[in-house]
Amino acid sequence: MTMRYSFAQIEALKLRIDSIQAQMNSKLDDLKAHVAPMVADWEGSASEAYQAQQAKWDSAALELNQILDAVGRVVGQGNADMQQVNTAAANSWA
Template structure:
């Protein structure tokens, strides 16, 4: 059985996941800036309904960002573990 790991690809994947988490937040911030003037014109039930929906959206977005960040950390940890294993194996052969 052969296991082949591309360290650069794992590192890139970890970076991509981290950047994705940041991009999600930037997009949400931009959307909020765009909607803010419109929302301020709403009153009563319409405004309350929006804010209730926004709270749910914010929770889901925060959860998605947390998961994305954790995935990036897990990929990075796997990359480090594979590299450490390769170093140990190379040392066994005097490398």
């Protein structure tokens, strides 16, 4: 059985996950800023309905961020662990 790792590609994947997460959060922040003036003028049931939906979106965004954080950490740690295994294997021949 052959195992091959491209540590650079795995690190690039981790950086891509971080970048996607940052872009997503930036777009969500931009959207909130864009609708904020309208939301400020809403009253009554329209405001309440929007606030309830916004709370759901915020919760979903938080959950997605937690998942992306976990995936990024696992990818990064897995890459670091395999680099250590690779180094130890190489050193065993020295």
